[in-house]
Amino acid sequence: MLKARRRARLLAAALAGALSLSTLAACGDSDDGGSGDGKTLRLWHYEGPDSAMGKAWAEAIKEFEDSHPGVKVEFEEKGFEQIQKTAPQVLNSDQAPDLMEYNKGNATTGQLSRQGLLTDLTEEAEKRGWADAVPPTVATTSRYDENGVMGDGAWYGIPNYAEYTMVYYNKDLFAEHGVEVPTTFAELEEALATFADAGITPFANAGAEYMAQQYLYQLALSQADKAWVDSFQMGGETDFSDAAWTYAAETFADWVDKGYIAENSSGTKAEDAGVSFIQGKHPMLFSGSWWFGRFQAEVQKFDWDTFLWPGSDLTLGSGGNLWVVPEGADNKELAYDFIDITMKKGIQNILGDNGGVPVAADPAAISDPQSQALIKDYTTLADGDGLAYYPDWPANGFYDSMTSETQKLITGSAEPGDVLKSLQSEYDENVLQE
Amino acid sequence: MTAVRKYPVLAALVLGAAFMVLPFVVVLMNAVKSPEEYSSDGPLSMPDGVYLDGLTDFWERVDFGQKLWNSVLISGSVALLAVVLSVLSAYAIGIGRIRGRPYVLAFFVLANMLPQESLVYPIYYLSKEAGLYDTRLSVVIVFTVVQSAFGTYLLSSVLGGFPREVIEAARIDGATKWQVLWRVVVPVSRPTIGVLMVLFFIWTWNEFLLPLVMLVSDDNQTVSVALGVLQGQRDMDATMTNAAALLGVLPAIAFFLIFQRTLTRGIAVGAVK
Numbered sequence: 001m002l003k004a005r006r007r008a009r010l011l012a013a014a015l016a017g018a019l020s021l022s023t024l025a026a027c028g029d030s031d032d033g034g035s036g037d038g039k040t041l042r043l044w045h046y047e048g049p050d051s052a053m054g055k056a057w058a059e060a061i062k063e064f065e066d067s068h069p070g071v072k073v074e075f076e077e078k079g080f081e082q083i084q085k086t087a088p089q090v091l092n093s094d095q096a097p098d099l100m101e102y103n104k105g106n107a108t109t110g111q112l113s114r115q116g117l118l119t120d121l122t123e124e125a126e127k128r129g130w131a132d133a134v135p136p137t138v139a140t141t142s143r144y145d146e147n148g149v150m151g152d153g154a155w156y157g158i159p160n161y162a163e164y165t166m167v168y169y170n171k172d173l174f175a176e177h178g179v180e181v182p183t184t185f186a187e188l189e190e191a192l193a194t195f196a197d198a199g200i201t202p203f204a205n206a207g208a209e210y211m212a213q214q215y216l217y218q219l220a221l222s223q224a225d226k227a228w229v230d231s232f233q234m235g236g237e238t239d240f241s242d243a244a245w246t247y248a249a250e251t252f253a254d255w256v257d258k259g260y261i262a263e264n265s266s267g268t269k270a271e272d273a274g275v276s277f278i279q280g281k282h283p284m285l286f287s288g289s290w291w292f293g294r295f296q297a298e299v300q301k302f303d304w305d306t307f308l309w310p311g312s313d314l315t316l317g318s319g320g321n322l323w324v325v326p327e328g329a330d331n332k333e334l335a336y337d338f339i340d341i342t343m344k345k346g347i348q349n350i351l352g353d354n355g356g357v358p359v360a361a362d363p364a365a366i367s368d369p370q371s372q373a374l375i376k377d378y379t380t381l382a383d384g385d386g387l388a389y390y391p392d393w394p395a396n397g398f399y400d401s402m403t404s405e406t407q408k409l410i411t412g413s414a415e416p417g418d419v420l421k422s423l424q425s426e427y428d429e430n431v432l433q434e
Numbered sequence: 435m436t437a438v439r440k441y442p443v444l445a446a447l448v449l450g451a452a453f454m455v456l457p458f459v460v461v462l463m464n465a466v467k468s469p470e471e472y473s474s475d476g477p478l479s480m481p482d483g484v485y486l487d488g489l490t491d492f493w494e495r496v497d498f499g500q501k502l503w504n505s506v507l508i509s510g511s512v513a514l515l516a517v518v519l520s521v522l523s524a525y526a527i528g529i530g531r532i533r534g535r536p537y538v539l540a541f542f543v544l545a546n547m548l549p550q551e552s553l554v555y556p557i558y559y560l561s562k563e564a565g566l567y568d569t570r571l572s573v574v575i576v577f578t579v580v581q582s583a584f585g586t587y588l589l590s591s592v593l594g595g596f597p598r599e600v601i602e603a604a605r606i607d608g609a610t611k612w613q614v615l616w617r618v619v620v621p622v623s624r625p626t627i628g629v630l631m632v633l634f635f636i637w638t639w640n641e642f643l644l645p646l647v648m649l650v651s652d653d654n655q656t657v658s659v660a661l662g663v664l665q666g667q668r669d670m671d672a673t674m675t676n677a678a679a680l681l682g683v684l685p686a687i688a689f690f691l692i693f694q695r696t697l698t699r700g701i702a703v704g705a706v707k
Contacts, residue, residue, distance in 0.1 A: 048666060049495065076652045077495065079662035086647050089558050095568050095650045103667070210668075271670055278473040290668045298473045321667075 041073045041334040045101035046080045052293050052356030053161065053320075060347045064338050071334060084108070091117040096326040099335035104141035104157060104322050105393065106149055106432055112324070113156040114148030119325040121155040124336050130158050130343055133360040135382040138162050138319035140389075149432065151234050157322025160342050162357045163289045164317025164381055165214060167309060172302035173200070173283040185222065185311035192260045195283055201259060204282035206273040207266035207410045210392075213402040214316055215261070215286055216409075217391035219248035222312035229314060229388045236394065236431045240424040241417075249416035253409050266410040288316070292374060293355030305370065308377055317387040319359070395430035458683075464676035465489065472673045488677035496660040497652065498681060504649075505639055505656040505685070508573055513635040515578040517627055520585025525615050527586065528593025529601065539587060546583045550643050558647060568650040576644060581634045592626050593619065628696040632689070639686050657682045 041064070047053035061073045076097075083102065090096055091112065102109055112118050125131040134142065138159060145153035169181070174191075177198055182188040195202035205211055221229070223244040232238040239245070255261045265273070270287070274294070277285040280301050285291070286309070295304060309315055323342070325335045341347060345365070348358040352366045357378045366372050381387055392399035405423050408414035414422075464477055468485045492498065526532055527539065557576055558567070566572035596619065604618045620627065645656045661682050664675045690697075 046663075046666065048664075048669070048671060051666075051669070077663055079659070079665060080667045081662050081665060082646055082659065086650065089647060090650050093562055093567050093650075270668065271672070275473050275476070279476065288668070294669060298470050300470060301474060 038331055038334065039071055041071060041099065041331055041338060042097040043073055043075045043099050043338065044078050044083070044097045045075075046078045046083055047101070049077075050293075050297070052351050052354035055354050056160070056347050056350040056356065057342065059350050060338065060342045063341050063346070067341070068334070068337065073338075088112065088115065088117065091326045091328060094328065096328040098329040098331045099323060099325055099338055101321050102157065102324045104150070104159070104319060106144075107396075109141075109157050109322055109324060110144045110148035110150055112148075113144045113154075114146070117327050118156045119327050119329065119332060121158060121325065121336075124339075125155040125158065128336070128340050128343075130339070131155065133343055134159060134319070135359070137382055137385045137387045138359055141319040142322060149234075157324045158339050158343070159319035159322050159359055160348070161320040161351055162317065162359055162378060162382070162387070163320050164357065164378060164387060165218065165286060165288045165309070165315050166306045166377065168277065168285045168287070168291065168295060168304060168306050170277070170280060170283045170302050170304055173280065177283075179283075181305075181307055182310045188310050192255070193258070196259045201262045201282055202284050203255075203261050204273040204277045204285040205261045205265040205410075206268045206270040207407050208268055208403065209270040210390075210399070210403075211270050211273055211287055212261075212265070212406040212410060213391050213399075214288075216248050216252050216402075216406055217316060217388075218286065218309050218312065219251050220244040221314040221316070221388050222309065223247050224314060224388075226314070226385060233389050233394050238394075238427065240420040240427070245420055245423075246416070249409065249420050252406070253412070253416050256410055256412065261410065263410060263412070266407045289355075289357050289374065289378075292357075292371075296355050296370065306374065306377070308381075313384060314386050314388045315381065316390055317381065318389050320357075395427050395432060397430055398426065401426040401430075461676050461679050461683075464673055465680045466677075467673050469671065469673050477672070485673075488674045489681065492664070492674050492678045492681065496663055498657075498660065500653065501655055501657045501660045502685065504570060504654060505658075508570055508577070508645075508656060509635045509638040511574045512577040512581060512638040513631045515574070516581035516585055516634050517631050519578060519582040520589050520630065521615070521620060521623075521627065523582070523586045524589030524593050525619060528590040529596055529614075529619065530611075535590075539590060542583045542587045546580070546587065554644070554647050557644065561648065568648065568654060570649070570654050573645055573648050573656075576648070577638050577641065581637065585630050585634070588630065589623070589626065592623065596622070625696070625699050628693070628699070632693045632697055635689060636686055639689075657685070 043061070045053070045057060047057065049055070049058065061075060065071065065073055078100075083100070087100075087102065087108075088111075102112070109118070121130075131139070139155075141150055142155050142157045142159060143153050144150050144156050173179075173195075174181070177194055177200075179191045179194055180187070182191050192202045203215070205215065221244075228238075228244060252261070256263055273282075273285060274287075274291055276282055278295065278299050292306075323335075323339050325332055325339075329335060343360060345360070345362050348361040349365045351358040352361040352363075352371055352375055353368060355371060355374070357374060361375060363372060363375050363379070366375060392402050395401075401423060405414075405419045405426075408419055409416065460477065463481055464472060465488060466484045466486065467481045468487070471479075471482060471485070527535055532538070553576075557572075561567045561569075561572040564572075566575075600618060600622070601614055604614050609617065639656075640658060641656075642658045642662075645659050646662065649655045649659060661675075661678050664671055664678055
């Protein structure tokens with residue numbers, strides 16, 4: 001009797017086990033939706049639903065489904081890290097989506113294009129007019145040669161938006177301290193001195209992340225020209241002891257001494273710097289257009305606006321992230337149609353109205369004055385070929401070198417000359433040659 | 435006398451507990467704040483009111499119910515299968531005393547210490563060849579093996595000290611090896627096995643890298659992978675991340691509370707041995 005019950009229990013357990021295994025296997029077989037029937041567009045991106053891109057692309061999906069009756073968009077929102085970490089594996093399998101957002105740059109889109117995992121979009125870009133809509137300075141990050149180095153070559157990605165850096169300033173604090181918006185570098189230093197004298201650290205900064213090195217690079221850019229940028233970014237050659245870099249490192253160190261940049265900001269994150277600007281603790285923040293939408297939504301205590309770095313024709317920036325079509329995509333035609341919709345004025349204007357920097361918007365159709373100014377500044381930069389990319393791009397692992405060397409300038413643990421020397425050796429060792 | 439000795443210990447424990455609980459309190463506080471409130475008042479201020487949009491938005495945005503089910507399915511299957519596998523192999527090693535036992539054990543420990551990063555590519559290729567890429571089954575198989583490596587190691591040493599008299603008595607009564615395992619060894623070792631099962635469940639629940647790589651479709655993803663959706667390239671939504679963290683950790687806490695008696699019993703049993 002006892003034995004029989006035991007056996008029954010054992011049988012039940014075995015059955016349960018087999019059952020759970022079979023359900024698992026069944027889940028595994030679930031079809032991947034990817035068949036070249038022209039009926040589904042599998043689309044991945046990693047922008048939050050409240051961001052400018054998120055809103056514009058949600059609208060684009062609606063428009064796409066309206067103009068393609070019977071076609072379903074299977075959209076999956078991915079994490080940035082997941083796409084970063086797993087894109088090569090996914091694209092090499094039969095799970096590849098038809099269209100996805102991907103990070104621009106040699107180490108990302110460049111690498112995938114070299115491995116043959118991305119579709120060459122040159123023909124479509126010419127035919128559908130994308131190549132003309134994207135200004136050359138922005139197109140740099142869309143085109144990769146056979147070694148996967150950006151600059152020229154075939155089109156592998158289409159950017160919907162651009163990004164650039166600017167000074168965000170707190171109008172209320174400016175008025176309170178009688179500071180005018182600086183139009184020259186001397187006026188900027190005057191403004192900085194006024195705030196420092198009043199016991200306020202004028203610039204919000206984040207030494208542990210990209211922000212600090214962007215101050216440094218911007219200072220160098222104010223003394224440089226396009227040829228200098230091309231050599232540093234793509235030529236694989238720069239002299240860190242030249243006038244521009246020396247000026248940048250010395251001015252940066254000097255600003256820390258004078259209290260324009262907080263000495264204790266060496267370990268802070270970009271998020272902290274952004275939040276401290278929102279809280280009104282610093283009158284100025286120098287960073288990218290990616291903050292614009294968030295400040296629009298979250299700054300409530302004061303009025304704010306932006307200006308370009310005074311006395312500099314060049315500033316940091318580039319095309320935004322790209323639409324790429326995996327080589328293994330099943331419905332490439334649909335993917336092209338979708339990209340086409342996102343490049344049309346309607347979607348581009350939504351981007352612009354929500355704090356994004358559209359590549360091909362109609363400035364007259366943007367209603368918000370702040371956004372209008374944002375797009376106007378972008379047009380100035382794009383027309384003047386004024387986007388100088390980011391300081392960590394030219395060499396492998398240079399982001400970490402830049403971060404730790406600028407940290408030394410902030411803490412004062414190394415002289416500007418020594419910092420530049422270390423940067424030179426890191427750069428020479430790891431630079432990506434064309 | 436005992437009271438004098440008790441209070442400092444009690445105070446130290448309360449302090450320690452406060453330190454342990456503090457992060458959860460901060461998460462809870464920020465999970466019910468609106469993003470505007472977080473940005474203007476900072477993370478340590480008390481919330482003005484309860485703002486639940488972060489929680490509900492996140493739930494809908496990632497279809498959290500589905501992720502929860504995936505996590506339960508994967509962690510539950512792994513806990514069960516890994517324990518069965520551990521018991522079988524530990525029986526051979528700990529009680530059966532097979533030849534070359536130390537080497538086998540050393541191999542398991544080594545396998546257990548292997549960093550997961552080094553497993554990513556081999557597992558990716560194997561599962562693609564086997565047609566299991568982007569299935570939950572692949573993750574279950576991988577973690578069953580990974581967890582049972584540790585389980586085998588631990589159970590073997592526990593079973594190595596199993597009273598031989600009991601086994602011999604069973605043998606004399608005519609029990610087969612199979613019967614000795616299921617009627618004698620397993621019932622006696624139940625506390626340890628219970629602990630293992632709980633640990634496997636929680637460990638698998640918290641796994642991030644391999645599920646991230648192996649589970650591509652949204653329909654197959656686990657809770658910890660879903661949390662990653664909120665971390666953008668340059669921006670983060672602090673309040674929603676807190677809301678998500680809260681949702682992510684609640685099931686593990688619930689599971690722990692339900693099985694905490696098993697856990698403490700297992701630890702005590704180990705201590706006496």
